[in-house]
Amino acid sequence: MSDQEQPSATPAASGSSPEVQRQRAIQLAQALRHELQKAVIGQREVIDDVLTALIAGGHVLVEGVPGLGKTLLVRALARCFGGEFSRIQFTPDLMPSDVTGHAVYDLASEQFKLRKGPVFTHLLLADEINRAPAKTQAALLEVMQERQVTLEGRALPVPQPFMVLATQNPIEQEGTYPLPEAELDRFMLKLRMDYPDAGEELEMVRQVTRSARADMLEVTPLRTLLQAKDVLALQKIASDLPFDEQVLDYAVRLGRATRNWPGLSLGAGPRASLALVRGARARALLRGGEFVIPDDVKGCALAVLRHRVRLSPELEIEGLSVDQVLLQLLEQVPAPRL
Amino acid sequence: MRLTDASVAIRPRSAWEALDLGVLLARRHAGLLMASWALISLPVLALLTALLWEYPSWAMFVFWLLKPAFERLPLYILSRALFGDTPTLGQALRAFPRLLKPQLIASLTWRRLSPTRSFDLPVLQLEGLSGAARNQRLVVLGQRDTGAASWLTIVGVHLEMALWLGLVTALYMVLPQQMSIDLDWQKLISPDAGNWLWLDHLSNLLYALALIVWEPVYVACGFSLYLNRRTALEAWDIELVFRRIRQRLGGVAYALLVGLGLLLVQPMERSWAQDTPAAICPLPEADPLGPDADRLQQQTLTSKASRAAIGQLLDAPPFENRQTVTRWRFGDDPQKDVDRGDVESLGQLLRGLFHLAEFWKSIDGIALFFEVLLWAALFGLIGLLLWRYREWLTLFATGREKRQRVARERPAVLFGLQVTPESLPDDIAGSVERLWDEQPREALGLLYRALLSRLLGEFRLPLKSAHTEGEVLQLVEELYQDDLSAYASRLTRHWQNLAYGHRPPPLSSRDELCQGWRQLFGHGVPR
The missing domain is CATH 1.20.120 (Four Helix Bundle (Hemerythrin (Met), subunit A))
Structure with a gap:
């Protein structure tokens, strides 16, 4: 981006016409993407998807083998984002109250005081989320859906925007607890991080070995590009993007197709269609478009659907993956015309 | 054969001890036995391999079949060596053609699979018996120790296999890894290619090598079992003791015999003199009826009456227990049919078979009906399955192209x-x-x-x-x-x-x- 020097001019602050606001929002989103790409080399699609979730106001589950930069990506996003950021390292002995907070007795005032947990933040990194048992994972259910935490009978809202970025490692089975369906459904996107290609890896190794801490990429040189209210403004602008009936129909058809698709024993719920629409809007904004086209829906369909469906046992035995079956589905659901 | 010359201690042993003696015998003459075995068996194997190059398993089979022929040479050597007359390698080999002749066909064919082969071989070869005489002899010899002989053969089979597999494995293990991988691949790609024949022949050779070690032991064990059996039957050990006594007392015995003879002359003459008068106990007269003749006819109880009374007693309990059993049975006793004659029953059987064929012909139509029904059911089932899984098939079974x-x-x-x-x-x-x-x-x-x-x-x-x-x-x-x-x-x-x-x-x-x-x-x- 050539015009990344003035993105800090917040789109919400200027009271100009929606057209100008949208242009600024697009610039801001692209500047953010550019900044993230400086920190995380390669993985362009994953960066785009994370930004999609940020703009769409959804939560993200990032899955990948160790060492692909899952945590780095989230830390870079937190760095570019001026709001609060907290991180929970999920361990087998983590308790729900460690996540949400709890009441402690204050000797000085002789009464109980609420101590808020790390969820009261804007960006929450739930690192290795599948290492905690189900009861701790369930502590996130309420806050992810309703954006509030009930402590000692009081419902406390978390600050807006609120986004959970969870990471998990797909290859380890020992000592991990797979996320329950209800929890998975609350994540808007599930991203797969794959190995970088040769050129990107070369570049990454070059950069890492150049830096002072010779084992990881630095996120300190990144600039803070947006504040909490900017994110809210981005979300508002994205949700105002025009959405044609045909495209809406396409999104809903995609979601519904998973329910009676041979090869899928469990289809996606209505949250999937909602997530598809929100994701498509965010992608349209990221793309710089002024309205949503079917490509936006199709582009985020895989990330939206892959954790909401379950492969039938026959295909699992045959060794097919969810992604392969979903790609077949996307190949067969007709795109909208006229 | 002079038992005193035997190089082993001749005494009755248990069968297992005898087998142990055989192993010992084979070990003492191991060099000669193994060399002679190798010299006769390996050329034969080479010849067979050359003749049957294309059929390695046939070559192996013929070689295996010829084993009894080779076994005669170790037995010859052992039988000579037992009495201290160990032949040289040359002598043994020169004697081999003569040894082969008797009953070779029988050894290689119907007696080939006899489990007591090595135990029987001495009867044929050393005693020169054949036909009924051989069988009689074998029955006598085989009253004991045949179990041990059979076990010897069974253990031998397993030992051969173990040695052979061991050799093959050892060969495989010393192959460089790259070569063995190459080998596996080639085997996988073209298993029928002719260039693997040498491998089969190599394994044949390994088997022949295993035999060089085991066969002399096998023959020796069979021979020692045979010796043990004869020792028991003919009391060789007692004979040996007597011979030893005779040797020790050689000179003294004659003198003793002469003296004893002189001493015994007088009484003998006297007894002859006493023998001449009439016999003290005359032979009873020849009685035509023997004990069954009527006797004691003057008594109140004649022998006839007493016999009848005894018969009566024996016919009643407790000597004889009669009972009457009444049961139902079918009127036609199957025993009677047999009695009617074989020809008639055979004819009936044939007629029955004929009727059966006619009956089958008549139900052909029904069979056809059921056949059609079954086939229709099968096709219907296939059609149903296709219809049931039509979505699957269209999605996943049809090719991408x-x-x-x-x-x-x-x-x-x-x-x-x-x-x-x-x-x-x-x-x-x-x-x-x-x-x-x-x-x-x-x-x-x-x-x-x-x-x-x-x-x-x-x-x-x-x-x-x-x-x-x-x-x-x-x-x-x-x-x-x-x-x-x-x-x-x-x-x-x-x-x-x-x-x-x-x-x-x-x-x-x-x-x-x-x-x-x-x-x-x-x-x-x-x-």
Whole structure:
């Protein structure tokens, strides 16, 4: 981006016409993407998807083998984002109250005081989320859906925007607890991080070995590009993007197709269609478009659907993956015309 | 044969001890036995290999069959060596053809599988018996120790296999890894290729090598079992003791005998003298009826009466227990049928079979009916399965290529649009220009439809209804035609703006698009 020097001019602050606001929002989103790409080399699609979730106001589950930069990506996003950021390292002995907070007795005032947990933040990194048992994972259910935490009978809202970025490692089975369906459904996107290609890896190794801490990429040189209210403004602008009936129909058809698709024993719920629409809007904004086209829906369909469906046992035995079956589905659901 | 010359201690042993003695014997003469075995068996194997190069397993089989013939040489050597007359290698080999002659065919054929082969061999070879005499002898010898002989053979089979497998494994283990991998691959790729025959022959050779070690032991054990049996039967050990006594007392014995003879002369003469008078106890008269004759006829109880009384007593309990059993049975006793004669029953059987055949012929129709029914059921089941899983089959069983080919067969209706050339006007650009002002959406739609039609028809793009506009553009770019790509992206942008953004295209774009169309495709309809 050539015009990344003035993105800090917040789109919400200027009271100009929606057209100008949208242009600024697009610039801001692209500047953010550019900044993230400086920190995380390669993985362009994953960066785009994370930004999609940020703009769409959804939560993200990032899955990948160790060492692909899952945590780095989230830390870079937190760095570019001026709001609060907290991180929970999920361990087998983590308790729900460690996540949400709890009441402690204050000797000085002789009464109980609420101590808020790390969820009261804007960006929450739930690192290795599948290492905690189900009861701790369930502590996130309420806050992810309703954006509030009930402590000692009081419902406390978390600050807006609120986004959970969870990471998990797909290859380890020992000592991990797979996320329950209800929890998975609350994540808007599930991203797969794959190995970088040769050129990107070369570049990454070059950069890492150049830096002072010779084992990881630095996120300190990144600039803070947006504040909490900017994110809210981005979300508002994205949700105002025009959405044609045909495209809406396409999104809903995609979601519904998973329910009676041979090869899928469990289809996606209505949250999937909602997530598809929100994701498509965010992608349209990221793309710089002024309205949503079917490509936006199709582009985020895989990330939206892959954790909401379950492969039938026959295909699992045959060794097919969810992604392969979903790609077949996307190949067969007709795109909208006229 | 002189037992005193035997190089082993002759005494009755248990069968297992005898086998142990055999092992000891084989070990003492191991060099000679193994060398002679190798000298006769290996050339035969070589000859067989040369003759049956193409059939290594047949060569192996013939070699295995010939084992009893080879076994005669170790037995010859052992039998000579037992009495201290160990032949040299040359002598043994020269004697071999003479040893082969007697009963060779029988040894190699019907007696080949006898489990007591090594135990029986001495009877044939050393005693020279054949036919009924041999069988009689074997029955006598085989009253004991045949179990041990059979076990010897069974253990021998397993030992041979173990040695052979061990050798093969050892050979495999010393192969370099690269070579063994290569070997596996070649075996996998062309298992029938002829260049693996040498491997089979190599394994044959390994078997022959294993035999060199085991066979002398086997023969020796059989021989020692035989010796042990004869020792027991003919009391060789006692004979040996007597011989030893005779040797020790050789001179003294004659003197003693003479003295004893002189002493015994007098009484003997006297007894002869006493023998001459009438016999003290005369032989009883020959009685024609023996004990059954009537006797004691003057007594009140004659022998006849007493015999009758005894018979009566013996006929009653407790000596004889009679009881009457009454039971039901079928009127036709099967015993009677047999009595009627074999010929008749055979005829009946044949007649029955004939009737049975006729009966089968009569139920042929029913059988046919059931056959048809079963086949119909099978086909019906297959059809039902196909119908049940039709979605699966269309999705996953049909090949990818086939599906693509089907897709390439120019569908008439794609994406819900009529895309056949016939459904489009001849002059696309002209129609678009006419429509543009009143119905811009229809005009752009027509242009986009025409583009898709051209892409399908002329450029053979595998378009599917699931492709979005963006994906169609990507496919167009893969054609590497810059003009077409630029035009397609321009048109798609306008189309998307109109269709999804609800923004009418600017008026200037009409001429631009129509001009571009004419430049790219000319006026006419696609072929």
